[in-house]
Amino acid sequence: MSLSVKELTGGYSRIPVLKNISFEIEDGELVGLIGLNGAGKSTTIKHVMGLLKPFEGDIRLDGQTVDEAPDTYRKKIGFIPETPLLYEELTLREHIEITALAYDIKKDEAFKRAELLLQLFRLTDRLDWFPSDFSKGMKQKVMILCAFITEPSLYIIDEPFVGLDPLAIRDLIQLIEEKKNNGASILMSTHVLANAERICDRFLIIDEGKIYAQGTLNELHQQFNMPNATLDEM
Numbered sequence: 001m002s003l004s005v006k007e008l009t010g011g012y013s014r015i016p017v018l019k020n021i022s023f024e025i026e027d028g029e030l031v032g033l034i035g036l037n038g039a040g041k042s043t044t045i046k047h048v049m050g051l052l053k054p055f056e057g058d059i060r061l062d063g064q065t066v067d068e069a070p071d072t073y074r075k076k077i078g079f080i081p082e083t084p085l086l087y088e089e090l091t092l093r094e095h096i097e098i099t100a101l102a103y104d105i106k107k108d109e110a111f112k113r114a115e116l117l118l119q120l121f122r123l124t125d126r127l128d129w130f131p132s133d134f135s136k137g138m139k140q141k142v143m144i145l146c147a148f149i150t151e152p153s154l155y156i157i158d159e160p161f162v163g164l165d166p167l168a169i170r171d172l173i174q175l176i177e178e179k180k181n182n183g184a185s186i187l188m189s190t191h192v193l194a195n196a197e198r199i200c201d202r203f204l205i206i207d208e209g210k211i212y213a214q215g216t217l218n219e220l221h222q223q224f225n226m227p228n229a230t231l232d233e234m
């Protein structure tokens with residue numbers, strides 16, 4: 001899998017938020033998208049997901065744009081949005097079933113893939129619960145579970161640590177690392193810089209819709225001439 005974003009200008013209703021941004025993500029890379037509130041992280045993610053159309057520039061997943069092959073493009077991505085988006089009228093079990101249906105996964109296989117996550121997130125006994133029965137953190141866990149069972153080649157994860165308890169954060173970090181080690185690519189936006197530093201291979205630093213630095217932590221140290229600085233000191 002390779003994701004290539006070239007000279008992307010985009011945003012909402014023709015008002016540019018992102019200004020000429022370019023980056024790539026290769027197989028097995030975990031890239032952190034870092035920036036202050038309003039910097040343009042979620043807007044970048046919405047463009048990569050194909051939810052917003054570029055005003056200019058080009059986004060390609062394995063060489064194809066979302067318009068060239070919408071279904072194939074979207075099925076390669078496991079999306080965990082910042083705010084959980086669940087169907088109020090469907091139970092957790094039914095969420096797993098419709099995810100399986102949407103991604104052409106056999107129902108049995110989907111439940112097999114879900115088993116470990118259901119245990120880890122203590123949801124095994126809650127398959128018949130509706131979203132209204134879940135706390136915000138539990139809803140976030142359901143979103144994570146539904147994205148993970150699709151076993152995509154690219155995970156797009158928007159602010160994954162917000163609202164999760166420390167145990168779930170630890171488990172999620174481990175899961176993300178496992179996926180990466182198995183060859184999946186991951187674009188993760190986060191404000192939790194200590195976690196990002198621990199697990200990301202590279203960083204995209206975004207501010208006011210522009211990527212003003214990108215690279216490994218060492219490369220950023222050189223770029224900012226701040227050896228040994230942490231991300232939040234840069």
Ligand code: ATP
Nearest residue numbers: 011012017035036037038039040041042043044082
């Ligand atoms: P945060 O860390 O707070 O989630 P972010 O880096 O994800 O911030 P974005 O949500 O991408 O930031 O917002 C970037 C800019 O786009 C902001 O100026 C914001 O006001 C604007 N924006 C975001 N959503 C919309 C929208 N639906 N319509 C118009 N402008 C928007």
